[in-house]
Amino acid sequence: MKSLVRQILFSLTTFVALAIISFLGIDALPGDGCTALLGRFGSDANIEACRQKNNLNDPVVVRLRDWSSDLLRGDLGYSIKRDEEVARIIAPRIRNTAVMGFVAALMAFPSAIIVGLLLGRYPHTFISKVVNQFSVIAMTLPEFVTATVLWLVLSLWIPVFPGVSVMPSNASLLQLLPNVWLPALTLAVVIFAHSMRTMRTSVANVLNMPFVQSARLRGTSERAMIMRHIVPAALPPVVNVVALDGAWLLTGTFVTEAVFNYQGVGRLAVDAISDRDTALILPIILFGLAVYLASSLLADSLVRVLDPRLRSSDR
Amino acid sequence: MKALQSLNFLKDRVLILVVLGFHSLVALLAPYLQLPATDSQDSAALLQGPSRSHWLGTDFLGRDVFSRLLHGGRPSLVIAFSATAIACAIGVFIGSLAALAGGWIDDALSRVVDLMLALPTLILLLLIASFFGQDPLVLSVALGLMYAAPIARVARSATQTLLARDFVRVARLQGGSRISILFGEVLPNVWRLMFTEVAMQFTWILLAFSSLSFLGLGASPPTPEWGLMVAESRSYMTLNPLLVLAPIVMLASLVLAIQALVDHE
Numbered sequence: 001m002k003s004l005v006r007q008i009l010f011s012l013t014t015f016v017a018l019a020i021i022s023f024l025g026i027d028a029l030p031g032d033g034c035t036a037l038l039g040r041f042g043s044d045a046n047i048e049a050c051r052q053k054n055n056l057n058d059p060v061v062v063r064l065r066d067w068s069s070d071l072l073r074g075d076l077g078y079s080i081k082r083d084e085e086v087a088r089i090i091a092p093r094i095r096n097t098a099v100m101g102f103v104a105a106l107m108a109f110p111s112a113i114i115v116g117l118l119l120g121r122y123p124h125t126f127i128s129k130v131v132n133q134f135s136v137i138a139m140t141l142p143e144f145v146t147a148t149v150l151w152l153v154l155s156l157w158i159p160v161f162p163g164v165s166v167m168p169s170n171a172s173l174l175q176l177l178p179n180v181w182l183p184a185l186t187l188a189v190v191i192f193a194h195s196m197r198t199m200r201t202s203v204a205n206v207l208n209m210p211f212v213q214s215a216r217l218r219g220t221s222e223r224a225m226i227m228r229h230i231v232p233a234a235l236p237p238v239v240n241v242v243a244l245d246g247a248w249l250l251t252g253t254f255v256t257e258a259v260f261n262y263q264g265v266g267r268l269a270v271d272a273i274s275d276r277d278t279a280l281i282l283p284i285i286l287f288g289l290a291v292y293l294a295s296s297l298l299a300d301s302l303v304r305v306l307d308p309r310l311r312s313s314d315r
Numbered sequence: 316m317k318a319l320q321s322l323n324f325l326k327d328r329v330l331i332l333v334v335l336g337f338h339s340l341v342a343l344l345a346p347y348l349q350l351p352a353t354d355s356q357d358s359a360a361l362l363q364g365p366s367r368s369h370w371l372g373t374d375f376l377g378r379d380v381f382s383r384l385l386h387g388g389r390p391s392l393v394i395a396f397s398a399t400a401i402a403c404a405i406g407v408f409i410g411s412l413a414a415l416a417g418g419w420i421d422d423a424l425s426r427v428v429d430l431m432l433a434l435p436t437l438i439l440l441l442l443i444a445s446f447f448g449q450d451p452l453v454l455s456v457a458l459g460l461m462y463a464a465p466i467a468r469v470a471r472s473a474t475q476t477l478l479a480r481d482f483v484r485v486a487r488l489q490g491g492s493r494i495s496i497l498f499g500e501v502l503p504n505v506w507r508l509m510f511t512e513v514a515m516q517f518t519w520i521l522l523a524f525s526s527l528s529f530l531g532l533g534a535s536p537p538t539p540e541w542g543l544m545v546a547e548s549r550s551y552m553t554l555n556p557l558l559v560l561a562p563i564v565m566l567a568s569l570v571l572a573i574q575a576l577v578d579h580e
Contacts, residue, residue, distance in 0.1 A: 018430060028448045093438055142522045144529040148545055148552075153559075156553055173536045231540055254437055255526050259549075270530060281442065288435045291565050 011293040015286075019071075019148045020287050023064055032078035036276045046155040052192040053078055068271055073180060081277040090265065090283060092170040094250075097257070097264030098174055106186035109195055109242055116199025116238070117231065123136030123204060140195035147259040155182060170264035171191050171296050187253065191245040198241045204235040209233070236303045243299030325575045334572040338565075342388050350382035354537040362554050372555050374548055383539035384561050385441050388569065390540045391528075395521040401459025402520070403513060406571035409463070410470025411501050415493055425471070431464035432511040440523065454533065458520050466509070466516060473508035474501050476570050496535065518570045525566060541566045 027234070034050035035042070042050075051057050055204040070077060119128045154160045155218070161182045167175055207210060207230065215229050254266035261267070265284060272280040325331075351369075357377035364372045371380040425529035443457045477483055483500050491499065525542030527533030534540035534548070541562035548558035 013428060014378060014433060018433065026442075029442070031446070074570070092485055136574075137567070137571060140518075140541075142526050142529075144526055144545060145331065145357060145567060148549060148559055149563065150550055152556060199432055231471065236531055253528065254441070258530055269438055270441065273438070273445045274532075276445065281438075285438060289433065290434075292433055 004301060004304075007297060010298050015289055018288055018289050019068075020064070022069060022282060022289075023104070026282050026285075027060055027063070029276075029278065031276050031278070033277070033279050036081040036278065050080070054078075060188055076283045077279050079279045082280070086280055086283050089280065090268065090287070093263060093265045093268045094287070095122045095173075096169065096176060096262065097250055097253055097266065098183040099173070100180050100257075100264060101187065101246070101254070103180050103184035104187035104191070104249055105246060107184060108192045108245075112192050112194075112196035113199050113235075113238065117226070117234070118201055119196070120200040120203025120207070120234070121226070121230070123200075135193035135196055138189050139197075140253060141235055143186060143190055143255040144259060146189050147183070147256050150182060150186055150189070151259065154185075161185075164261045167263060169268075171263070176189065179260070179262060182261045183253075183256045186256050186259075187249055191248065194245055195238055195241045199234060199238045206230050206233045217244070232306070235266055236307045239302050239306065240299045243295040243302070247291045247295035250291045325571065325578075331572050331575050334568050335576065338388065338569045340570070341385050342392055344480050345385040345389065348385065351379040352387060353383045353386050353399060353539045355379075362551055362563045363556075364555060367555070371494060371557055371561055372545075374558055375414045375551050378537075380558060380561060383540075383544060386539040386560055388565060390451070390534045390538055391524050391542070392520050393453055394458065394479075395517055397455040397493055398458035398462065398520045398524075399513060399517045401456060402462040402516060405460065405463040405501065406466025406468075407470045407505060408510070410472075411474040413507055414474035415497055417503065421471075424467075428464045428467045431461070432468075434461070436461050437526070441530065441532055442529055442531035444527060449532060449535045454527070455484065455522065458523060461511055462516050462520055466512065469509055469512040470505060471503050476508060477501055511577045514573055518573050522566075522570060537563065541575070 028194045032051070033054060034047050034056060038047055038050065055063070058066075067077065076090065078084070079089060082089060115131065121133060121180055122128060124154060155162065164180055167179055168253070211228055212225070212233075215225060220229070251265070254270055256262070256265040259271055265287065269284045271277075272284065318485035355378065357373065360373050361377045362373060362375055363369060366372065369379050369381065371384060374380055374383070393407070409424055411429070414420045415430075439461065440454075440457060444454060446506050447453050471519070477500070483496065485498050486500050524533050525540070528540045529546045531543075531546065536543065544562040545559050548555075552559050
């Protein structure tokens with residue numbers, strides 16, 4: 001319990017430190033919301049008026065204070081460029097990315113754990129070797145390659161899924177669904193190999209442990225071996241990988257969303273960056289940080305639940 | 316048994332070296348091969364299939380795909396090499412300093428490295444490329460800074476391994492200062508322990524730059540670069556799939572060969 005509290009405190013301080021650094025870093029970039037809105041052609045007087053109106057002329061310390069007190073009250077700020085509350089822009093995008101990530105997680109994680117278990121249990125079969133080769137390739141290739149190849153094969157050559165999605169960012173779930181499959185499959189291919197390989201290695205390690213051999217000598221059935229002894233002992237390392245990849249599904253989908261024109265947070269981030277809409281970029285970065293820190297916290301707590309040795313050493 | 320062996324192509328040393336040799340030769344010699352210019356457009360021959368004058372056909376501006384393909388690795392390789400050099404210089408220095416100094420310096424440096432590892436790499440790269448321009452120098456420095464953190468981490472543990480070795484202990488007992496041990500004993504030897512990590516980071520940097528180009532913020536047109544070529548040709552995939560498949564095969568073979576090579580060590 002004590003170490004969990006310490007870890008939560010550490011995550012919080014990390015978040016605060018990185019939030020302040022991000023604010024200052026983005027503030028230091030040339031340009032602000034007003035130049036983003038009025039562009040290169042806005043007259044100095046217009047830009048100045050816009051800055052006055054939005055309090056952009058305040059000293060940086062004052063703005064940092066205002067921004068953080070707004071943030072604590074749940075106000076993410078206001079995009080001058082898009083003339084809208086940031087929360088209203090981001091919320092539907094986060095939902096879209098979450099739906100896609102959820103589908104990808106369903107595609108990748110259960111199958112990865114089963115395949116990893118089989119490969120770890122039967123490492124020397126022909127199929128194990130083939131799957132291993134392809135998992136290395138899938139893990140290495142960048143998303144834009146995986147996405148483009150899947151699109152070419154599953155949308156153009158064998159038209160199973162629609163390729164580029166045409167949808168508003170606040171589409172209903174039913175409108176969203178047909179567009180989810182290909183990007184979700186891309187993400188699933190990228191992350192499948194991580195958890196599968198971790199599971200495989202972990203199972204192989206567990207199989208060499210004395211308690212497994214003693215269970216085997218006691219005449220435990222193969223099924224009971226796998227379900228009662230191997231899987232529970234092999235899971236903890238996989239949980240960490242699943243948590244990291246789960247966080248990536250919410251925060252690392254820029255390229256995949258760009259390929260399929262999927263209206264998620266990643267797409268929004270790329271758009272906001274090319275528009276130089278700094279008011280929008282900052283909350284997206286903070287969202288990414290929060291997801292990353294929360295997922296590693298979650299993984300550590302889960303591992304602690306799954307691994308009794310860690311529970312006892314905790315006291 | 317033979318079929319099984321040949322399927323294991325990622326463990327085939329000869330194949331790996333042939334692929335790497337091919338890529339090095341192409342990257343070095345592409346400008347001297349008497350190929351059509353990478354930016355010469357032929358409006359009478361847009362999006363053509365393979366022919367004798369254009370071995371892999373032409374793209375949407377009538378440019379020779381084969382020539383662009385052979386030139387297309389050079390921008391990424393130049394950036395990946397310089398960024399890796401920067402990342403190593405910073406990462407190894409920080410990592411070995413942390414391990415050597417120990418105490419609060421180690422704690423502080425390790426915290427900084429943890430913070431850097433938590434940063435979203437791609438979004439920061441996009442920001443930098445968007446606000447400071449797609450200058451190769453800027454991008455190399457940015458990539459180098461960002462990928463210094465994982466290298467620092469490995470350098471720290473590699474240095475700790477070295478510090479336990481006899482020759483470093485002898486240097487310490489002889490009264491060498493920490494700085495002289497850093498430059499005299501640690502830095503010359505830490506490389507051998509880090510070769511694999513550095514090569515892996517090199518491929519990640521290469522892929523990050525290609526992804527950046529794909530998103531339109533890495534190499535700028537008309538530079539031939541594989542990621543950019545895929546992005547530019549995606550709309551014409553149905554007309555000539557080679558336009559996207561050829562750069563994909565080049566990028567994939569290069570990265571897989573490097574990773575397969577170091578995985579062996």
